[in-house]
Amino acid sequence: MRKTHAYISLINLDHNIRTIQQLNGSERLILMIKANAYGHGLVPIANHIKGKCDCLGVAIPEEAVILRNAEIEQNILVLEGFFDRDDLVYFIENRIWTVIHNYHQLDILIQNPELIPEKIFIKFDTGMNRLGFQPSEAEALIAKLATITNRQNLVAMTHLGNADFGNDQRTWSQTDQLESILKKQALDNSIKNSPALASLKHLSNSWSRIGLMLYGADPMSVPLDNGGLSLKPVMSLKAPIMAIRTAKQGEAVGYGNHWIAPKDTTIATVAIGYADGYPRITANGSPVYINGQIAPLAGRVSMDMLTVDVSDIEAVKIGDMVELWGKNIPVETIASAAMTSNYELLSRIGERVPRYYE
Numbered sequence: 474m475r476k477t478h479a480y481i482s483l484i485n486l487d488h489n490i491r492t493i494q495q496l497n498g499s500e501r502l503i504l505m506i507k508a509n510a511y512g513h514g515l516v517p518i519a520n521h522i523k524g525k526c527d528c529l530g531v532a533i534p535e536e537a538v539i540l541r542n543a544e545i546e547q548n549i550l551v552l553e554g555f556f557d558r559d560d561l562v563y564f565i566e567n568r569i570w571t572v573i574h575n576y577h578q579l580d581i582l583i584q585n586p587e588l589i590p591e592k593i594f595i596k597f598d599t600g601m602n603r604l605g606f607q608p609s610e611a612e613a614l615i616a617k618l619a620t621i622t623n624r625q626n627l628v629a630m631t632h633l634g635n636a637d638f639g640n641d642q643r644t645w646s647q648t649d650q651l652e653s654i655l656k657k658q659a660l661d662n663s664i665k666n667s668p669a670l671a672s673l674k675h676l677s678n679s680w681s682r683i684g685l686m687l688y689g690a691d692p693m694s695v696p697l698d699n700g701g702l703s704l705k706p707v708m709s710l711k712a713p714i715m716a717i718r719t720a721k722q723g724e725a726v727g728y729g730n731h732w733i734a735p736k737d738t739t740i741a742t743v744a745i746g747y748a749d750g751y752p753r754i755t756a757n758g759s760p761v762y763i764n765g766q767i768a769p770l771a772g773r774v775s776m777d778m779l780t781v782d783v784s785d786i787e788a789v790k791i792g793d794m795v796e797l798w799g800k801n802i803p804v805e806t807i808a809s810a811a812m813t814s815n816y817e818l819l820s821r822i823g824e825r826v827p828r829y830y831e
Contacts, residue, residue, distance in 0.1 A: 475744040477712040479822055480799070481513055481830045483521055485705035489689050490525050492703055496670050497681050503550055503663075505684030507532035512750070512822040513688060513708055516543045517830055522687075523547045528570065530682055534560050541567045550594065553604075554578055561588050572596050572630065574604040579617065586621045593618065594628045594663060594680075597654065599647040601634045611654045628680060629654055630663035637668040637694040644669075648676060667692035671702055690815040691805055708819060709799025710826075712745035714763075714791050715778065726780050727772030732757050738771070739784045743795045746777040750822035751797055752811035755779075759810035762796035763789060770810075 494502065504526040505511075510518035519529055519540055528548040531537050534556070537549045550570040555561045558581055564571055570592040573579055582589065595614065598605030606614055611629070618627055631651045635641040648664065655662055661679035667686040669676060671693060685692045689706040720726050720734040743761070747753040751774055759770040761781050771782040783789045798804040804815045811818070 475713065475715065476794070477745050477749060478827045478829055479512070480709040480711060481517070481828050482705070482707050482709070483830055485689055486518070486521065486687070486707045488703075488705050489687055489707065490522065493670070493683050493686055494525075496674070497683070500665070500678050501527040501680045503528040503530045503680055503682045504687055505530040505682055507536060507552065507684070508820040511684060511688050511816070512819040514828045514830070515539055516545070517828065519543070519545045519547075521830075527680075530684070534563065534569075537567070537569050538563070541569075548592075550592070555581070557581070558585060558588070561585065561590075564588075564590055570594065574598075574606065579614070582621060583617060589622045589626075592626055592628060593622065594630045597629060597631045597651060599631045599650040600643060601632055601647075603632075605631065608650045608654055611658060615658050615660070624658075624660065628661045628663050629658065630680075633664065633666060633669055636666060636673060637692055639668075639672045639693070639695050639697070644673070652677065668694075672697055685816060688819060690819065691803075706799050706804065708804075708822075710745075710751070710797040710822065711794050711799070712743050712749075712797065714741045714783075714789065714793045714795060715744045716742040717783070717789065717791060718742075725772075727775065729773055731773035732771045732780075734771075738782050739789070740771060740780050741768070741783040741789060741793075741795075743779050743781060744777070745795075745797060745826075746775045746779055748776045748823055749826050750818070751779065752807075752813065752818070754813075755807060755811045759807060760802055762801040763793055768795075 504522055506518050509515045528550050530550045532552050537551050552572050554572045565588050571590045572594040574596040596605040597608050633644055635643040663680035665678045665681040667683050689704040718740055720738045720740050722734055722736050724734050726732050745751050753774045755774055760767045766786050768781045768783050772780040798807050804818055808815045808818050
């Protein structure tokens with residue numbers, strides 16, 4: 474076997490949960506495990522964190538089904554909610570909470586008053602323009618819902634589009650709109666995501682929905698005033714060197730003449746590629762970590778392997794393990810080199826990469 478794997482540190486996961494709990498204070502906590510727990514493994518992560526939060530958050534009904542089939546009994550919130558009545562029946566039978574964000578969902582609830590989830594999160598569109606009711610519809614909408622469930626079961630929520638930029642005008646516009654609803658409606662609310670929890674501590678909030686911070690990645694696009702968060706990376710992505718050769722000066726390495734050897738260069742081929750989740754677009758020179766040293770990517774990432782310049786690493790050999798990101802290479806470094814986000818890199822780790830938990 475090629476030994477490519479993602480090592481998942483449950484010790485670091487617990488550390489991050491404690492950090493989140495300290496920041497969150499007395500507010501209730503939803504830990505997000507959608508998208509295969511951001512690539513970390515849905516069921517293993519759910520089993521480990523159950524009891525350490527008030528609710529588990531997923532995106533789609535299928536993820537909730539996987540959790541219930543794995544005998545995960547904790548509260549589950551589905552962010553996209555139900556798509557039809559059959560989904561709603563499953564939600565009720567399996568004690569799953571829902572978000573509603575459109576009148577199709579509302580009509581199904583009104584027409585089936587015997588199928589009302591224990592908690593209904595009402596999503597308002599305050600500026601993301603993806604999902605949600607308009608804030609101007611809040612009064613009539615909540616009045617309709619109050620005919621089929623207790624107001625204590627309703628939570629007003631929105632999603633912040635720019636919280637990772639800290640003190641941002643768009644964020645204040647969004648929060649003002651939700652607060653205008655709450656001034657007229659005595660409801661719990663859910664507004665804080667990871668960057669809001671990190672940078673906007675004064676926001677009024679009943680339920681925090683925290684994802685990226687759980688996995689030890691930086692949720693901010695700008696530095697925090699306090700110097701940052703004491704998070705630890707949960708995933709270390711590793712793969713072995715599978716071949717070593719010399720590229721002569723002027724020779725190309727990999728597809729498309731993407732990298733030309735400036736001198737005779739020792740090239741190590743590493744058993745991981747974009748089919749495993751390491752981005753094809755990652756720039757030449759991007760760092761990997763081998764035997765306590767940094768080596769640069771040299772050549773375009775292939776489907777199943779990539780190549781690095783190991784000329785400056787002594788005694789490098791086939792079988793040596795390479796860290797692509799983790800303890801020594803922040804995932805944000807590779808995200809920047811691939812012109813994407815840490816969210817995408819973590820969540821795109823492929824099925825053929827085994828996860829090892831410790």
